[in-house]
Amino acid sequence: MNLPNQTFAAQDEQAPPSPKQYLFPLILITSLFFFWGFVHNLDPILIPHLRKAFKLTDLESSLVDFSVFIAYFVMAIPAGYLMRKWGYKTGIIVGLLLFGIGSFLFIPAADTKMYVFFLGALFVIACGLAVLETAANPYVTILGPAKTADLRLNFSQSFNGLAAFLAPIIGAKYIFTDAGYTEAQVAAMSPQAYDAYVAAEAASVKGPYTVLGVIIILVLVLFIFTKLPDIKSDPKEGKSKISDALKFMNLRWGIVAQFFYVGAQVCVLSFFVRFVVVSAGIDEKAAAIYAGFAGLAFMLGRFVGTLFMKYLPSKKLLLIYSVICMLLTLVAIFASGSITIYALIGVSFFMSIMFPTIFSLGIGGLGEHTKTGSSLIVMAIVGGAILPLFLGYISDVTQNIQYGYIVPLICFAVVFLFAKNVKAPL
Incomplete structure (x- = not known):
């Protein structure tokens, strides 16, 4: 889902940038729609994967969603304050930083083989996503003529849908292992065999989230060095x-x-x-x-x-x-x-x-x-x-x-x- 956009005005109304000057910032902002859609749609893969590996009930595995969406509730007010105080570009940078850190936290979570650490990593990622979604929608609306704002927003949101299609397929390929054990077989394992199984299942999550973290940090660097127009709320x-x-x-x-x-x-x-x-x-x-x-x-x-x-x-x-x-x-x-x-x-x-x-x-x-x-x-x-x-x-x-x-x-x-x-x- 995407947080709704609000109406903003460009700071420099006397000399508006040309459409070509908007192009690269628009590409960068649109990439955010894809990335948060991608990480959200890895959850259907994580839930059954972690459920089997940690012998979770369905209630316990639903804490994956709880960790993600409670972050949106917690960050709703701080995200708005952050961007009112320091600007939307700063908000995007903070959001990407949290997104990247949360992705890398899957490495120690896998090493410790503790479910609660996976939930913590997801919460950090979601805090970043909440900030990004709060910032990205209004940015898209000002990166071009006002009369085509809705068109740009729908175009950007379509990449969120593309991510929803690709994420489960890619996630299954790199997160699901070839062990193929049923829940009954996992339950019947000896303590030593189960420990080795959990280690392998936890480790399979490292690669995809590490790659994702690296990509997000690279996008963060691009945002740091890219000039984006300032936006402000309508004073009226x-x-x-x-x-x-x-x-x-x-x-x-x-x-x-x-x-x-x-x-x-x-x-x-x-x-x-x-x-x-x-x-x-x-x-x-x-x-x-x-x-x-x-x-x-x-x-x-x-x-x-x-x-x-x-x-x-x-x-x-x-x-x-x-x-x-x-x-x-x-x-x-x-x-x-x-x-x-x-x-x-x-x-x-x-x-x-x-x-x-x-x-x-x-x-x-x-x-x-x-x-x-x-x-x-x-x-x-x-x-x-x-x-x-x-x-x-x-x-x-x-x-x-x-x-x-x-x-x-x-x-x-x-x-x-x-x-x-x-x-x-x-």
């Missing part, structure tokens, strides 16, 4: 109190709906590999390829949904898509075999428009309270940390991860209620 904007913003029914509904939607997205995509291994009886590497296609479906869904919005109001389209997602989730829960894979890929396609649509409807008509409302809806991303814990708990209690997908089913029902009750701005 009035101050707004949270209590005043929350008087708007659309915003209250939007916060709730976004909390549940992000929870649904994380549940569906992060547990995709684990889910289809159980429901369709395929191995993890084959499941990871399907996870890549789920990411591709998510990306295509954004484009198709945007096209449909030319003919249908966004509120009505969200209503239809939420119903389809509920029906497909029911198929995923109660069916078996390959149809469950296609059902989840379908869910990925139809839920793709939900984050930006809920956001835009939630802040519709807020006027001077728009920025405050935007921040509150962004903080609702914490749903991605909380709701996967319930999925993991249900899966452990029922001994069936398919039943855990009752959680995203409920989430899509909440999105349906939002679409039914929200008032579209005039």
Whole structure:
């Protein structure tokens, strides 16, 4: 997902740079969309990998998502303060630095062979991502003419979708080992054999995250030596109190709906590999390829949904898509075999428009309270940390991860209620 952009003005309005001067900065900023999309979509590979290696329950493995999305909640206010105080370029540099450090922390995490250190490394990475996402969206909007700002933002976000397609496939190739042990075989290992197995499984994570860390540091160096335009908030904007913003029914509904939607997205995509291994009886590497296609479906869904919005109001389209997602989730829960894979890929396609649509409807008509409302809806991303814990708990209690997908089913029902009750701005 991408944090929403806000409107900013270039500092130097008298001598605007030429389009050629914008090109390299735009390439750099767009690369950030790819990198945070890539690392987010490694989570579906990490969850089953670490689950098996450390003999985790589904609830314990869901702490991967908790570590990532709680960082967004924790960093929401500090990231904004950082960029107001020292500027957006500084924010990007700090974000990349945290991203790189977190990637390199996978090395000591693998050496210690302790699950908690992997969670710590993911938290540091996610703190960096939260800062980057807060900065990158507004930067894209000012790197060129104002009339093409939305086009540039959608173009940059498409690389996030490309990463969602590639990350599970690449991650499976370099993180999943060829040991091929089942959970029962791992449980039956002697202490010495298990220790050697954990060492090998933990070490397989080192390479991909070390390479990622090196790339991020190189991008960081490029940002340090690249001149980027300064941006500032519109001085005409009035101050707004949270209590005043929350008087708007659309915003209250939007916060709730976004909390549940992000929870649904994380549940569906992060547990995709684990889910289809159980429901369709395929191995993890084959499941990871399907996870890549789920990411591709998510990306295509954004484009198709945007096209449909030319003919249908966004509120009505969200209503239809939420119903389809509920029906497909029911198929995923109660069916078996390959149809469950296609059902989840379908869910990925139809839920793709939900984050930006809920956001835009939630802040519709807020006027001077728009920025405050935007921040509150962004903080609702914490749903991605909380709701996967319930999925993991249900899966452990029922001994069936398919039943855990009752959680995203409920989430899509909440999105349906939002679409039914929200008032579209005039």
